[in-house]
Amino acid sequence: MKYKSLVACVGLVFAGSSWGENRHMDDRLVTDALEKASMGFAENDVVYVRENSNKSQSNEQIKGVGGLVHVGYMGVESQGRTGNFTYSTISGSGDIYRTGTEIFSDTLLELPDGYSFDWVRVWGRDTNVDENLRFFVFQTCYPSFSAGAPDSTNLGTITSSGNAGDWSASVSLSDVTVNNTSCTYYVRTAFDDTGSSLRLYKVRAELNPAL
Numbered sequence: 001m002k003y004k005s006l007v008a009c010v011g012l013v014f015a016g017s018s019w020g021e022n023r024h025m026d027d028r029l030v031t032d033a034l035e036k037a038s039m040g041f042a043e044n045d046v047v048y049v050r051e052n053s054n055k056s057q058s059n060e061q062i063k064g065v066g067g068l069v070h071v072g073y074m075g076v077e078s079q080g081r082t083g084n085f086t087y088s089t090i091s092g093s094g095d096i097y098r099t100g101t102e103i104f105s106d107t108l109l110e111l112p113d114g115y116s117f118d119w120v121r122v123w124g125r126d127t128n129v130d131e132n133l134r135f136f137v138f139q140t141c142y143p144s145f146s147a148g149a150p151d152s153t154n155l156g157t158i159t160s161s162g163n164a165g166d167w168s169a170s171v172s173l174s175d176v177t178v179n180n181t182s183c184t185y186y187v188r189t190a191f192d193d194t195g196s197s198l199r200l201y202k203v204r205a206e207l208n209p210a211l
Contacts, residue, residue: 045150120205
């Protein structure tokens with residue numbers, strides 16, 4: 001019995017270690033406190049940025065093809081990074097804009113395990129010539145079977161262009177397979193100003209069955 005337990009424990013440690021090492025092969029460890037703060041993290045948080053990818057922001061509508069899976073969320077489903085986040089709405093149709101001091105809100109993505117996470121598209125309104133809406137697609141992971149601190153990876157970024165009015169843009173992601181055992185996935189929105197000139201309408205994720 002002791003031998004079997006030892007073998008099982010060794011197997012778990014090896015698997016967790018190998019996966020953890022490979023997970024950040026294409027990522028840059030963020031060491032600059034200001035860069036972390038711009039994404040809504042504290043100085044001591046462990047944050048990576050996915051660099052070796054084909055990320056590209058597009059303002060063109062992406063049409064789905066057979067086999068794709070989409071999940072979508074209204075702006076009002078987004079939760080504040082802290083309890084200080086407050087918001088209001090113009091149309092009452094799921095759109096929100098920031099009214100308080102907390103600038104970040106997070107939209108949790110419920111993604112099917114084992115699928116390839118390929119795209120995120122956002123919809124909003126920007127009529128502010130000086131400030132923007134910024135979006136970060138994050139993967140935050142813990143050890144699979146043991147206690148530990150989280151690390152977060154910015155998989156892609158989208159930024160609105162000032163005074164564009166109603167707009168939509170997307171970002172492609174590279175080599176992201178959904179792993180719900182260790183990780184969660186969310187889109188963090190930064191409202192760089194208060195008021196209805198910056199409004200979040202919708203977030204949508206696109207996935208493919210993994211090959």
